[in-house]
Amino acid sequence: MSTATATPTDTLSADKTAYRNYAAPQVSETFDRVKEFYRLNHTHQTHDFVKAKKAEFLSFTRQKMTPWDALNYLNTLVDDSDPDIALPQIDHLVQTAEAMRADGQPDWMVLTGFVHDLGKVLCLFGEPQWAVVGDTFPTGCAYSTKIVYSEFFIHNTDVKKPELQTKYGVYTPNCGLDEVHMSWGHDEYLYHLLRDHLPLEALYMIRYHSFYSWHKEGDYDHLCNAQDRAMLPWVQRFNPYDLYSKNPHRPVLKDVKPYYEDLMAKYLPATLQF
Numbered sequence: 001m002s003t004a005t006a007t008p009t010d011t012l013s014a015d016k017t018a019y020r021n022y023a024a025p026q027v028s029e030t031f032d033r034v035k036e037f038y039r040l041n042h043t044h045q046t047h048d049f050v051k052a053k054k055a056e057f058l059s060f061t062r063q064k065m066t067p068w069d070a071l072n073y074l075n076t077l078v079d080d081s082d083p084d085i086a087l088p089q090i091d092h093l094v095q096t097a098e099a100m101r102a103d104g105q106p107d108w109m110v111l112t113g114f115v116h117d118l119g120k121v122l123c124l125f126g127e128p129q130w131a132v133v134g135d136t137f138p139t140g141c142a143y144s145t146k147i148v149y150s151e152f153f154i155h156n157t158d159v160k161k162p163e164l165q166t167k168y169g170v171y172t173p174n175c176g177l178d179e180v181h182m183s184w185g186h187d188e189y190l191y192h193l194l195r196d197h198l199p200l201e202a203l204y205m206i207r208y209h210s211f212y213s214w215h216k217e218g219d220y221d222h223l224c225n226a227q228d229r230a231m232l233p234w235v236q237r238f239n240p241y242d243l244y245s246k247n248p249h250r251p252v253l254k255d256v257k258p259y260y261e262d263l264m265a266k267y268l269p270a271t272l273q274f
Ligand SMILES: [Fe+2]
Pocket: 116, 117, 186, 209, 210
């Protein structure tokens, strides 16, 4: 699969220091909402919870939907973990993908931008937001202090299990992230849903785009193998588009819909089995 050459620049012209400021979010009333979200997330995302959710959802026996059906559903969702926007999700997806397209990124990456949060349809299946969205982190080993609101892990029952609180926990040195049970949510779910359809770089962007303590803070390298390290720059290339394209300017979906219909037809099956 081809690789991208452009660097994210001009289309991402918002004040980049203003995003992901959890102490002073851009929309002030979101502070309590986001903090409460992470209290719930860090309390309930135990190692056993993650394994149970994988067993529950990764057999994909729920329903068939076209990618567009799933996108239309996302229009009804406001992400409680996001301190920066309260826009419908599909606007965020269009903004992310259009910024990539404007920068000349490869078409598979533009498509990845367009669908990267599609896994949030887990909310459609009755899952609470703390089990769908938010930053992700490895379970079954020590928590990085770089994880947002890491002080809330004191409420997670895994902290009372010494075998899950060592540097490597249940893992071995440099075992590779594929072996690691990340906290459960839309990233992991969508990765498994699309793993047969997109190139490896795209799959890393989808699976680890919320793993900020790795791709932004540089932690957890001791669990990474050579492939993870090779793919890290792609996850980092994806991130500015996910983050800085969240501005109130809305590209109109109907104007760009034919382009994305063609892109989906090129890479994805007509229906997806969720
Ligand atoms: Fe996401």
